Amino acid sequence: MAQLLSSPVAATHHPANTWLSRLVHSTFKNRSLAIGLLIITSLGIVALLAPWLAPHDPYLQNTANRMVPPIWHETGSWTHPLGTDRLGRDYLSRLIYGTRISLFIGLVVALISGLIGTTLGVLAGYFGGRVDAVVSYLLTTRLAMPVVLVALAMASLMGGSMLTVTLLLGLLLWDRFAVVARSATQQLRDAEYVQAAQALGCPLPYILLREVLPNIAGALIVVATLEVANAILLEATLSFLGMGVQPPSPSWGLMIAEGKAYMFFQPWVITIPGSALFVLVLAINLLGDGLRDLSAPGGRNE
Amino acid sequence: MNSAASSRDPLALELCALSKTFKLGGGMLHKSRTLKAVNDVSLRVPRGQVMGLVGESGCGKSTLAKVLLGLTPPSAGDVLINGKAIVNANQKALARHIQPIFQDPYSSLNPRQRIEQIVGLPLRIHAMGTAKEQAAKVDEMLELVGLPKRAAQQYPGQMSGGQRQRVAIARALIMRPDLVICDEPTSALDVSVQAQILNLLLDLKDEFGLTYLFISHDLAVVEHLADRIAVMYLGRIVEEGTREQIFSAPRHPYTQALLASALTPEPGLGVPDIGLGAGQPDPTQPPSGCAFHPRCPIAQPECAQQAPALSPIAQSAGPGTSQGTSQGTSQGNPTRVACHFA
Ligand SMILES: Nc1ncnc2c1ncn2[C@@H]1O[C@H](COP(=O)(O)OP(=O)(O)OP(=O)(O)O)[C@@H](O)[C@H]1O
Numbered sequence: 090m091a092q093l094l095s096s097p098v099a100a101t102h103h104p105a106n107t108w109l110s111r112l113v114h115s116t117f118k119n120r121s122l123a124i125g126l127l128i129i130t131s132l133g134i135v136a137l138l139a140p141w142l143a144p145h146d147p148y149l150q151n152t153a154n155r156m157v158p159p160i161w162h163e164t165g166s167w168t169h170p171l172g173t174d175r176l177g178r179d180y181l182s183r184l185i186y187g188t189r190i191s192l193f194i195g196l197v198v199a200l201i202s203g204l205i206g207t208t209l210g211v212l213a214g215y216f217g218g219r220v221d222a223v224v225s226y227l228l229t230t231r232l233a234m235p236v237v238l239v240a241l242a243m244a245s246l247m248g249g250s251m252l253t254v255t256l257l258l259g260l261l262l263w264d265r266f267a268v269v270a271r272s273a274t275q276q277l278r279d280a281e282y283v284q285a286a287q288a289l290g291c292p293l294p295y296i297l298l299r300e301v302l303p304n305i306a307g308a309l310i311v312v313a314t315l316e317v318a319n320a321i322l323l324e325a326t327l328s329f330l331g332m333g334v335q336p337p338s339p340s341w342g343l344m345i346a347e348g349k350a351y352m353f354f355q356p357w358v359i360t361i362p363g364s365a366l367f368v369l370v371l372a373i374n375l376l377g378d379g380l381r382d383l384s385a386p387g388g389r390n391e
Numbered sequence: 392m393n394s395a396a397s398s399r400d401p402l403a404l405e406l407c408a409l410s411k412t413f414k415l416g417g418g419m420l421h422k423s424r425t426l427k428a429v430n431d432v433s434l435r436v437p438r439g440q441v442m443g444l445v446g447e448s449g450c451g452k453s454t455l456a457k458v459l460l461g462l463t464p465p466s467a468g469d470v471l472i473n474g475k476a477i478v479n480a481n482q483k484a485l486a487r488h489i490q491p492i493f494q495d496p497y498s499s500l501n502p503r504q505r506i507e508q509i510v511g512l513p514l515r516i517h518a519m520g521t522a523k524e525q526a527a528k529v530d531e532m533l534e535l536v537g538l539p540k541r542a543a544q545q546y547p548g549q550m551s552g553g554q555r556q557r558v559a560i561a562r563a564l565i566m567r568p569d570l571v572i573c574d575e576p577t578s579a580l581d582v583s584v585q586a587q588i589l590n591l592l593l594d595l596k597d598e599f600g601l602t603y604l605f606i607s608h609d610l611a612v613v614e615h616l617a618d619r620i621a622v623m624y625l626g627r628i629v630e631e632g633t634r635e636q637i638f639s640a641p642r643h644p645y646t647q648a649l650l651a652s653a654l655t656p657e658p659g660l661g662v663p664d665i666g667l668g669a670g671q672p673d674p675t676q677p678p679s680g681c682a683f684h685p686r687c688p689i690a691q692p693e694c695a696q697q698a699p700a701l702s703p704i705a706q707s708a709g710p711g712t713s714q715g716t717s718q719g720t721s722q723g724n725p726t727r728v729a730c731h732f733a
């Protein structure tokens with residue numbers, strides 16, 4: 090017995106126990122995770138420190154100073170490194186404040202839809218039968234609705250605002266969470282540790298929250314990154330169409346919409362917020378990719 | 392608590408005509424079919440003994456275990472634990488008397504919890520003792536199953552299969568149940584580790600005065616530790632008797648075939664190929680009469696018509712039974728066999 094006990098335990102000298110240390114450890118090996126994490130952290134800091142980082146008030150209009158080009162044009166100046174918009178507002182400051190809107194909407198929408206989708210999916214997967222039938226019905230109903238059209242229609246009914254957009258998207262984007270949570274839970278439902286907990290008489294919330302949820306969290310986090318990116322793009326779309334965040338808020342989608350008249354002669358009005366959106370969404374997708382790689386292999390030995 | 396109940400009833404577990412039926416399919420297009428996974432099983436397990444339950448894959452062993460554990464309700468029949476029916480019993484009350492040890496040590500421990508959390512869970516759920524007492528009990532239990540102290544802080548992923556199975560045993564026994572259902576507890580382990588785990592189970596049985604229902608398709612394992620053996624075929628018990636009787640004078644042709652296959656050079660390698668030609672029949676359409684008759688070497692026309700009852704046979708028959716040393720026979724638990732020609 091001694092020989093049985095000694096070897097395998099001794100071999101794992103420094104276990105990467107916590108999520109954090111595993112994350113740090115694999116970040117060095119996993120390039121897409123590292124890049125994604127780096128960009129998102131930087132943008133997160135920018136969003137948090139916006140009042141200190143922004144050189145100007147993003148709402149301050151200066152009609153004498155309209156459409157100043159960015160610094161890389163010969164007429165650009167350091168007072169407005171990214172130029173000004175058609176109302177003379179500093180473009181860099183607006184871009185920085187816009188990070189807040191995008192990140193806020195992305196995170197809150199993913200939170201709301203994650204809560205709805207995970208709850209429905211876990212219940213459907215765990216109980217099966219009637220519960221599953223009801224959830225599957227809700228899911229097909231939801232999938233039959235085109236998100237953009239429904240969001241546009243509802244936003245035009247309720248009037249576009251940041252709150253409306255967040256709630257609408259939160260109530261619309263739960264389908265992927267539900268699908269993933271449902272199938273992952275179905276696989277776990279018959280896991281022997283779940284049966285052991287049932288045989289012990291563990292209350293249902295304990296089984297769902299402590300035995301099932303931690304073991305499907307990896308898959309859900311990957312979905313969450315997808316939905317954050319999705320929500321950010323949809324917010325930009327709705328704002329562009331005038332049904333999302335309302336002026337004068339510096340939403341990136343709105344900035345693109347406001348610049349579309351100048352697109353041919355001053356293309357930077359569109360490319361700057363467009364690139365910001367592109368970089369953010371790319372970073373989130375890289376992060377999601379990296380997290381998926383992190384949670385996929387070595388399922389048994391993690 | 393346990394000892395009070397124990398002293399009263401000599402039977403730790405009694406199954407009375409227990410059945411479990413599954414409905415399969417049954418959508419809009421298909422007619423639903425029924426599958427009798429456990430069919431009219433009656434079994435008595437005396438306190439302090441090990442009842443081995445053997446049979447081919449899919450014969451209903453695990454389903455029987457699930458019913459006993461309260462994980463799924465029986466379709467018919469009764470389960471008595473310490474003489475009390477478990478149907479409608481509170482799962483927590485049941486859990487104090489009966490605990491499982493599962494087959495796959497890789498899936499029986501939550502990979503996201505530390506060993507001390509896993510082993511201490513029963514105490515926490517049943518609010519037994521303060522946090523300090525619980526921790527002390529976990530340490531004590533880990534020592535009893537032969538794990539080092541530092542194992543408490545580890546995750547299942549950092550342990551070998553044998554160590555994980557020790558953790559599963561510790562979790563099952565920490566509340567001192569009367570009855571432990573072992574569903575193939577060693578079949579996923581290396582041969583070298585199997586013996587250690589089996590010996591540990593036997594030691595703990597003596598230490599805590601446990602009763603085991605030991606499910607296996609490996610006859611060598613069952614021979615090692617069972618006092619009595621029940622042989623299951625397509626949801627029914629076809630023969631039940633003492634270990635000596637089953638091994639030295641099997642009566643049912645199915646038992647004989649199982650034994651013959653166990654004597655081949657590589658016993659215990661998965662499901663025995665019992666050399667009966669065609670595989671198991673479709674359990675949703677069991678053969679008429681004796682379910683075993685299509686594969687039976689001594690089948691007669693009458694076997695296809697009438698199902699034999701599981702009935703006691705005369706004591707004098709086998710050489711092994713006449714010794715009368717086993718408690719089973721002395722308590723009026725004669726060998727039972729379900730065959731017209733046994
Ligand atoms: N939840 C279920 N729904 C429908 N059929 C089931 C269910 N669980 C088990 N069965 C069926 O019941 C029969 C008995 O299964 P069971 O798992 O009890 O067999 P077993 O004897 O434990 O086999 P093994 O040795 O492979 O573990 C099988 O035919 C199986 O397909």
Ligand SMILES: [Mg+2]
Pocket residue numbers: 452453454574
């Ligand atoms: Mg089984």
